[in-house]
Amino acid sequence: xxxxxxxxxxxEEEDKQILKGVDLSxxxxxxxxIMGPNGSGKSTLSYVLSGxxxxxxxxxxxxxxxxxxxxxxxxxxAAAGLFLAFQYPVEIPGVGNMTFLRxxxxxxxxxxxxxEMNATDxxxxxxxxxxxxxxxxxxxxxxxxxxFSGGEKKRNEVLQMAMLEPKMCILDETDSxxxxxxxxxxxxxxxxxxxxxxxxxxxxxxxxxxxxxxPDVVHIMSDGRIIKSGGPELALEVEHNGYADILNxxx
Amino acid sequence: MALAERRITATxxxxxxxxxxxxxxxxxxxxxxxxxxxxMGLPDxxxxxxxxxxxxxxxxxxxxxxxxxxNDEQPVFDAHDRLRIVFADGVxxxxxxxxxxxxxxxxxxxxxxxxxxxxxxxxxxxVLEKRGQSPVPRPFAALNTAFATDGLMIxxxxxxxxxxxxxxxxxxxxxxxxxxxxxxxEAEAEATILENGPAAARFNKCMEVDIxxxxxxxxxxxxxxxxxxxxxxxxxxxxxxxxxxxxxxxxVNGVLTRNEAVIELNGDDAIAHIAGACVGDGDFHHDDTVxxxxxxxxxxxxxxxxxxxxxxxxxxxxGKILVKEGAQKTDGYQISxxxxxxxxxxxxxxxxxxxxxxxxxxxxxxxxxxxxxxxLFYLRSRGVPEKAATNLLTLAFLAEAVQEIExxxxxxxxxxxxxxxxxxxx
Numbered sequence: 266x267x268x269x270x271x272x273x274x275x276x277e278e279e280d281k282q283i284l285k286g287v288d289l290s291x292x293x294x295x296x297x298x299i300m301g302p303n304g305s306g307k308s309t310l311s312y313v314l315s316g317x318x319x320x321x322x323x324x325x326x327x328x329x330x331x332x333x334x335x336x337x338x339x340x341x342x343a344a345a346g347l348f349l350a351f352q353y354p355v356e357i358p359g360v361g362n363m364t365f366l367r368x369x370x371x372x373x374x375x376x377x378x379x380x381e382m383n384a385t386d387x388x389x390x391x392x393x394x395x396x397x398x399x400x401x402x403x404x405x406x407x408x409x410x411x412x413f414s415g416g417e418k419k420r421n422e423v424l425q426m427a428m429l430e431p432k433m434c435i436l437d438e439t440d441s442x443x444x445x446x447x448x449x450x451x452x453x454x455x456x457x458x459x460x461x462x463x464x465x466x467x468x469x470x471x472x473x474x475x476x477x478x479x480p481d482v483v484h485i486m487s488d489g490r491i492i493k494s495g496g497p498e499l500a501l502e503v504e505h506n507g508y509a510d511i512l513n514x515x516x
Numbered sequence: 517m518a519l520a521e522r523r524i525t526a527t528x529x530x531x532x533x534x535x536x537x538x539x540x541x542x543x544x545x546x547x548x549x550x551x552x553x554x555x556m557g558l559p560d561x562x563x564x565x566x567x568x569x570x571x572x573x574x575x576x577x578x579x580x581x582x583x584x585x586x587n588d589e590q591p592v593f594d595a596h597d598r599l600r601i602v603f604a605d606g607v608x609x610x611x612x613x614x615x616x617x618x619x620x621x622x623x624x625x626x627x628x629x630x631x632x633x634x635x636x637x638x639x640x641x642x643v644l645e646k647r648g649q650s651p652v653p654r655p656f657a658a659l660n661t662a663f664a665t666d667g668l669m670i671x672x673x674x675x676x677x678x679x680x681x682x683x684x685x686x687x688x689x690x691x692x693x694x695x696x697x698x699x700x701x702e703a704e705a706e707a708t709i710l711e712n713g714p715a716a717a718r719f720n721k722c723m724e725v726d727i728x729x730x731x732x733x734x735x736x737x738x739x740x741x742x743x744x745x746x747x748x749x750x751x752x753x754x755x756x757x758x759x760x761x762x763x764x765x766x767x768v769n770g771v772l773t774r775n776e777a778v779i780e781l782n783g784d785d786a787i788a789h790i791a792g793a794c795v796g797d798g799d800f801h802h803d804d805t806v807x808x809x810x811x812x813x814x815x816x817x818x819x820x821x822x823x824x825x826x827x828x829x830x831x832x833x834x835g836k837i838l839v840k841e842g843a844q845k846t847d848g849y850q851i852s853x854x855x856x857x858x859x860x861x862x863x864x865x866x867x868x869x870x871x872x873x874x875x876x877x878x879x880x881x882x883x884x885x886x887x888x889x890x891x892l893f894y895l896r897s898r899g900v901p902e903k904a905a906t907n908l909l910t911l912a913f914l915a916e917a918v919q920e921i922e923x924x925x926x927x928x929x930x931x932x933x934x935x936x937x938x939x940x941x942x
Binding site: 315316317318338339340342343344348349351354355356357358359360364365368369370372373376408425429 | 888889890891893894895896897898899900901902904905908909911912913914915916
């Protein structure tokens with residue numbers, strides 16, 4: 266599904282190398298988790314994959330089902346099936362959440378040569394999906410993320426994911442700023458979307474999210490590289506001993 | 517001396533082509549206005565009040581040409597049930613207009629009543645304009661009062677079942693039109709006035725609005741289409757107790773538009789909202805100049821102006837709230853914002869507050885900015901192409917002003933115009 270090879274990335278503005286050769290392969294139907302200390306390059310990886318400005322790829326490649334992601338505009342990556350759940354979802358005053366969702370869904374359909382969804386079908390679908398995430402009708406009417414609590418923002422991210430039905434989902438520290446109940450709600454939403462054809466890359470600092478979204482593979486990232494990969498037990502090891510042991514072991 | 521002389525010469529040159537109406541009820545008001553105009557003179561570039569907008573082409577004798585733009589876009593408000601009154605290049609067109617009778621309102625043409633000695637409009641024609649000449653002179657309004665060739669005297673006594681729609685069509689590339697409307701809204705009465713169309717190559721329009729206690733008036737205006745057109749418009753409004761006046765203007769295109777609004781809140785608990793949204797490209801120049809006077813207790817005023825500028829377009833906002841002594845519990849709000857879609861465009865703003873009462877809440881803000889990159893990326897990451905995302909954010913920026921329109925169907929209609937404008941330029 267997602268094939269990242271020897272990816273080197275630096276900040277455009279300053280000559281600072283952030284990713285120093287990331288190799289990662291996420292198969293369809295699998296959940297991969299990336300853990301790592303602050304500044305290890307986890308969020309940079311998610312931004313580079315989704316096409317945010319300000320980063321320069323100096324070496325390597327990132328393919329989604331054989332398509333070179335790095336050649337595509339952000340909207341083309343989305344249409345190709347990539348979805349990034351933001352660590353800090355953006356507030357957009359003046360744009361209603363419903364308008365936002367419908368515009369996004371129909372833009373992707375159009376880009377894929379599919380027919381746009383009519384208003385009635387769309388409304389039905391969004392209401393059903395929103396209900397599963399305990400998002401009330403009021404939240405759908407409000408401007409995108411404006412005045413939303415931390416939990417509401419993250420649930421809104423999952424709602425977008427559910428509506429857009431991407432092939433590859435990247436969750437960037439989706440657990441940050443959430444209390445236990447909110448995290449469970451978000452995790453349930455994500456788990457409901459797990460399917461054979463869909464890959465997940467879950468970026469997190471903490472093991473606790475992985476109690477709810479059970480990963481198949483766990484990677485440890487440090488200083489712009491993936492330094493260790495293993496099963497779910499690797500996350501537990503981090504939880505108990507911190508990153509220090511693993512970092513020392515590798516060095 | 518040289519400066520004053522130049523101004524007098526320019527003013528007299530402009531006046532040469534006009535004949536003053538010397539008979540009928542409006543004659544004295546016209547003569548007064550001419551005298552006023554001669555005293556103040558037409559503005560030039562050195563005028564502080566015209567610092568951001570060059571008045572030259574409004575002053576010059578020869579009308580600058582404006583070609584007539586033609587596309588198959590359905591004119592704004594066409595889908596709404598309304599009383600249509602058409603002015604072609606500033607001249608009333610009876611064939612294109614509906615019958616002027618409508619329950620709850622009396623509508624008369626200035627020209628039809630010109631010879632009468634007595635008319636209700638005599639108490640207002642040029643009167644509100646004259647009040648609005650202080651503390652800042654507005655010479656084009658005086659010119660208008662003196663030499664208006666047509667206009668409507670609208671007396672609202674009830675609640676007309678549909679909006680009164682003034683349609684200004686433009687067919688001659690050198691038309692120079694002066695229209696003067698007077699509107700009186702009686703107690704408990706309520707009406708909606710619509711205005712749209714490019715009007716003329718050069719258009720000078722003055723509207724005097726007097727709202728009695730508890731009266732309500734809604735004004736929704738769309739200035740658009742012909743890009744080379746020039747317009748200077750004045751709105752003078754006086755509000756009685758518990759009266760409501762809400763005005764919204766959408767402007768698309770136009771090399772020169774100066775919209776002045778002078779509002780007096782004279783009765784307690786009155787509400788005045790004045791809002792505008794404009795989108796302009798290239799040599800577009802748009803100026804909103806607003807002066808709101810609070811002279812009664814517990815009144816509310818809102819000014820909401822939003823401008824989208826690109827390819828070197830210019831936006832101007834001069835807005836003032838004057839709170840007179842004793843106008844306690846005043847709630848005054850003023851916001852002027854521009855969205856600059858490139859580095860060549862500019863927004864010039866002069867927000868002012870002058871307050872002589874001690875128990876008031878007044879706020880004003882003025883900002884200029886580009887599209888929010890974070891929001892743009894968020895939309896794109898969800899699959900919305902860059903241009904569509906930019907357009908969506910542009911409409912979102914204008915939303916606060918457009919929301920001032922109470923009638924949702926009218927608002928939808930104007931939003932559609934904005935969408936079309938944006939789509940044409942994507």
